[in-house]
Amino acid sequence: MSAILIGKTLHLHGAVGDDIFDGEAFSAVDVLLAVQDLPARDRLTVHLNSPGGDASEGAAIYAMLDARAGGVDVVVDGIAASAASLIAMAGETVSMSPGSVMMIHDPSAFTFGNSEALSRTVEALEVLAKTYAGIYAKKSGKSPKQCRDLMKAETWFSPDDAVEAGFADAVAQSSKTLAFAAFDYSKFKHAPQQLVALASEKNWTASKPQPEKDAKMTKDNQAQAIATARIKAIMKADEADGRGELAEHLAYETALSPEEAIAVMSAAPKGASEADELGSAFARNRVRADGKLNAEGLHSRSHGKGERESRLVTSMKQRHGAK
Incomplete structure (x- = not known):
């Protein structure tokens, strides 16, 4: 578990969803337990540093944060990619630390079975992708189709790019060195080369089912x-x-x-x-x-x-x- 509440600040670090990747991870249940004693009327600040993970867990965490009566502010410390970028959309304000990155893409899944099972997976992924696109559109002011096109292309944003695209509101002022969540960034098609190099240097690997x-x-x-x-x-x-x-x-x-x-x-x-x-x-x-x-x-x-x-x-x- 890596969902830690300090005062009114929630720190989410690692992959989204338990048993998805090796290393630190947090689930919707972890988030629920972390904030259960914080009154719903209190404003919550979320510091996010995650390469993503389980798309359904990401949607559940987004819904939980978005429903808070007191409001939520999100600060992307290092990375908010995949399901983690959806979590970031729960922020009334989203701030990108200098040097941080955000990525949105279509959800994916591993499926074993016959053609009917594969067809059901395709249908489920399409529904999930449309849901994600709608949430990105709500935050950015773009149309769901525009957001879906960005998702299909696996689009990475620098802090300034994220603000310009509407997925973030500001670039936070910080002189601290960024610490990115441990993840094999080569698993992404268009990951920034500095992240791929960092993952190689640190020998970060992701535990995904292999054929x-x-x-x-x-x-x-x-x-x-x-x-x-x-x-x-x-x-x-x-x-x-x-x-x-x-x-x-x-x-x-x-x-x-x-x-x-x-x-x-x-x-x-x-x-x-x-x-x-x-x-x-x-x-x-x-x-x-x-x-x-x-x-x-x-x-x-x-x-x-x-x-x-x-x-x-x-x-x-x-x-x-x-x-």
């Missing part, structure tokens, strides 16, 4: 589904009836296919204490004959009444949701 990570997750999910289906096929087979302990052994402690496991179970007697011994012996002999599996993976073991199931069996059953 290759999504692909790995998909492969892991597929492998999990295959393993679960294999276990279910063995445990639910008719041959497992009366051979429960043997079925567990074959399902959780071997790599036998369902067909191979069923063959082992069908050769073992039902309900006999020697069932596992016979089944394991059958499997070991079969492995030696066809060389498909490591014989050590199908060791012989007894399952007496008082014997507890192995840790591996317990672990595998928990992992695959088996009882």
Whole structure:
């Protein structure tokens, strides 16, 4: 959390929205908690230094500040980009510190799914973009279309440019050196080179979902589904009836296919204490004959009444949701 209230001054530093980027971040809930004891009639000054983040969180924070009865003044200390620039629009007065920057652009999102899911994301982004454009228009006096064009172009403003465009009201007088929020500014298409260079020098990175990570997750999910289906096929087979302990052994402690496991179970007697011994012996002999599996993976073991199931069996059953 990086939403700190000191007196009647709220400091917002870092990314907008928790779990969006590594490092400092603040959410709508953080802002709400920070100002909850400040009377709504009191005027609030917000010092903002953020590269942006979650577009919906930015809209929620804007609405919260804009609704304050006492009014809000915003000072951009270092940067107000993306969702943070929308938050800045809540200020009745917006002041840009010398050397600070502001950026507005269209919201974006990562989506995984079929064409219908992607279409829904496009529709949601379009609604959000129109909402953003309307808020920028309200502050600047421009039309929503003009603001949307600036958003699509990813437009960066110096303090003087922001004042001229109507997104800020004044350039604050300050001799202090600016401290920009830590962020990988190369993620933006048209970020000022001094910010890109600063991010490289400081080794600032942003934690965003990467396609290759999504692909790995998909492969892991597929492998999990295959393993679960294999276990279910063995445990639910008719041959497992009366051979429960043997079925567990074959399902959780071997790599036998369902067909191979069923063959082992069908050769073992039902309900006999020697069932596992016979089944394991059958499997070991079969492995030696066809060389498909490591014989050590199908060791012989007894399952007496008082014997507890192995840790591996317990672990595998928990992992695959088996009882």
